[in-house]
Amino acid sequence: MKVHNSSEKSAPDETCSSCASAQPHNPQKGLPPKATIDVKHVILVLSGKGGVGKSTVSVNLATTLASKGKNTGLLDLDFHGPNIPKMLGIEDQRPAVLANVIEPVHVTGNLSVISMAFLLPDTSTPVIWRGPMKMGAIRQFLTDVNWGALDYLVVDLPPGTGDEALTIAQLAPNVRGAVIVTTPQDVAVMDAIKAAKFIEQLDLPVLGIIENMSGMACPHCGKDISLFGEGGGKKAAEDLGVPYLGAIPLDPAMVRAGDEGRPYILRHADSPAGKAVEKVMENLIAQIEAEQK
Amino acid sequence: MKVHNSSEKSAPDETCSSCASAQPHNPQKGLPPKATIDVKHVILVLSGKGGVGKSTVSVNLATTLASKGKNTGLLDLDFHGPNIPKMLGIEDQRPAVLANVIEPVHVTGNLSVISMAFLLPDTSTPVIWRGPMKMGAIRQFLTDVNWGALDYLVVDLPPGTGDEALTIAQLAPNVRGAVIVTTPQDVAVMDAIKAAKFIEQLDLPVLGIIENMSGMACPHCGKDISLFGEGGGKKAAEDLGVPYLGAIPLDPAMVRAGDEGRPYILRHADSPAGKAVEKVMENLIAQIEAEQK
Numbered sequence: 001m002k003v004h005n006s007s008e009k010s011a012p013d014e015t016c017s018s019c020a021s022a023q024p025h026n027p028q029k030g031l032p033p034k035a036t037i038d039v040k041h042v043i044l045v046l047s048g049k050g051g052v053g054k055s056t057v058s059v060n061l062a063t064t065l066a067s068k069g070k071n072t073g074l075l076d077l078d079f080h081g082p083n084i085p086k087m088l089g090i091e092d093q094r095p096a097v098l099a100n101v102i103e104p105v106h107v108t109g110n111l112s113v114i115s116m117a118f119l120l121p122d123t124s125t126p127v128i129w130r131g132p133m134k135m136g137a138i139r140q141f142l143t144d145v146n147w148g149a150l151d152y153l154v155v156d157l158p159p160g161t162g163d164e165a166l167t168i169a170q171l172a173p174n175v176r177g178a179v180i181v182t183t184p185q186d187v188a189v190m191d192a193i194k195a196a197k198f199i200e201q202l203d204l205p206v207l208g209i210i211e212n213m214s215g216m217a218c219p220h221c222g223k224d225i226s227l228f229g230e231g232g233g234k235k236a237a238e239d240l241g242v243p244y245l246g247a248i249p250l251d252p253a254m255v256r257a258g259d260e261g262r263p264y265i266l267r268h269a270d271s272p273a274g275k276a277v278e279k280v281m282e283n284l285i286a287q288i289e290a291e292q293k
Numbered sequence: 294m295k296v297h298n299s300s301e302k303s304a305p306d307e308t309c310s311s312c313a314s315a316q317p318h319n320p321q322k323g324l325p326p327k328a329t330i331d332v333k334h335v336i337l338v339l340s341g342k343g344g345v346g347k348s349t350v351s352v353n354l355a356t357t358l359a360s361k362g363k364n365t366g367l368l369d370l371d372f373h374g375p376n377i378p379k380m381l382g383i384e385d386q387r388p389a390v391l392a393n394v395i396e397p398v399h400v401t402g403n404l405s406v407i408s409m410a411f412l413l414p415d416t417s418t419p420v421i422w423r424g425p426m427k428m429g430a431i432r433q434f435l436t437d438v439n440w441g442a443l444d445y446l447v448v449d450l451p452p453g454t455g456d457e458a459l460t461i462a463q464l465a466p467n468v469r470g471a472v473i474v475t476t477p478q479d480v481a482v483m484d485a486i487k488a489a490k491f492i493e494q495l496d497l498p499v500l501g502i503i504e505n506m507s508g509m510a511c512p513h514c515g516k517d518i519s520l521f522g523e524g525g526g527k528k529a530a531e532d533l534g535v536p537y538l539g540a541i542p543l544d545p546a547m548v549r550a551g552d553e554g555r556p557y558i559l560r561h562a563d564s565p566a567g568k569a570v571e572k573v574m575e576n577l578i579a580q581i582e583a584e585q586k
Contacts, residue, residue, distance in 0.1 A: 049343065049344055081487070124486045124490055125487065160374060218511040223511070225513070225545070258479075
């Protein structure tokens with residue numbers, strides 16, 4: 001079996017160049033043209049392994065940026081598990097569509113969201129799509145949505161280095177890099193390193209690594225519990241020579257906040273986990289601003 | 294935007310029918326022909342959300358079946374995060390390839406494994422593949438691997454209802470159904486329900502739902518900690534009218550077992566979590582056997 005990996009870098013589209021949904025190629029690079037969207041900075045939130053807290057990081061990053069006065073869009077590209085709307089308590093909303101332009105759901109005056117979840121009849125309907133259909137949808141989510149003039153677009157990706165991540169990296173303009181979320185568990189760190197290598201192969205900077213679910217305090221006795229080991233995120237960042245943005249402990253209140261539809265950082269700013277989230281977001285925003293210079 | 298979902302059921306391939314990697318269609322059903330593999334029962338392990346413990350369930354199911362004398366194959370279809378080899382402590386092995394036939398890695402006399410991880414130069418190399426390439430690879434993993442005569446093939450899928458899950462359901466013969474893994478967390482349960490609907494749309498039975506990371510006992514004070522809420526897996530099974538196979542608590546020893554490459558059930562059969570895993574596997578195997586009648 002022939003294994004393609006890094007050789008895919010410059011021509012990942014060619015496996016499907018004859019599809020109806022394939023975009024015309026840029027003849028110079030063999031890549032599709034960038035989508036038309038007015039955004040200064042696109043930030044990808046990625047992981048290797050699933051269930052490590054990408055969506056929690058995306059929601060907290062977008063709400064933090066918006067709270068600092070930035071015009072912020074949050075794009076949920078997890079077609080099969082689009083959980084951002086539920087985490088923000090807006091899962092029952094539907095974007096208006098006028099003359100083929102989709103109006104995103106506005107959480108606040110300067111925070112707008114688009115997710116596949118808004119376009120499904122109910123929360124139990126699965127999206128059974130192969131890659132080429134996702135590619136077409138991603139282009140629409142960039143081009144056909146009335147985002148307005150965005151300072152930031154935060155993109156929450158499904159785990160892994162497949163169609164969604166490749167497509168957004170190719171189609172979105174001004175991609176400033178990716179933040180990679182992992183737990184301390186060996187298998188998660190191994191996959192986070194793959195995700196970092198993927199970002200580097202796309203010639204994008206890794207803005208940093210966040211270690212999530214980094215232990216917890218027992219709610220009964222207060223002692224520290226090591227759930228998934230410790231230090232894996234920091235070690236991966238050191239090995240890769242990329243910024244380490246900090247660790248966030250597991251806090252059942254954070255899980256409930258997601259289930260109840262309120263960004264954790266807004267509700268628990270004074271708890272140890274809330275302070276950790278705030279610190280990690282500060283580090284991440286500093287890193288994003290450093291990349292702009 | 295036109296949203297395709299259930300209408301995709303009978304013709305998911307048509308989005309890419311002109312690709313070089315597309316297989317000839319079965320004119321009667323519009324589906325590609327089944328792959329040639331000698332297996333009595335193919336069992337899919339699926340989730341909606343990532344990081345809920347699919348691979349742990351797959352490894353424990355395959356080792357349990359093998360320990361009962363069944364000839365068992367374990368196929369790791371998570372191309373972007375192929376963690377099964379590490380969890381079995383065989384990540385440094387490489388399958389022999391002779392005359393275009395791939396010899397799977399043999400864990401025991403009756404347990405063989407194939408994973409993308411075996412075909413990569415190292416653990417940090419990402420697989421940057423779009424869907425059509427994965428489809429070709431899945432066919433090869435079924436057809437070109439010297440599995441021998443298998444009683445069971447356990448297929449560990451990436452999260453979601455995309456290319457990998459669709460392709461294996463179409464290409465593998467004798468698919469007996471899917472077991473769906475979730476945590477009790479609302480957003481995970483919501484995605485598990487999507488996964489169950491997906492399986493039903495493929496006219497396959499849902500063998501049952503497993504609730505993983507269902508609380509834990511504090512290692513210091515011994516009191517129960519609710520990490521991700523509770524009861525979500527059971528409620529989803531009741532709502533869907535599918536079997537509930539039981540709950541497995543989070544046990545840091547289980548995480549370490551995965552990181553160290555030993556199936557948990559073999560090492561911790563006497564711990565509460567070990568007993569829970571054993572009970573869930575018994576329920577699952579009973580369900581698989583019931584489906585065969």
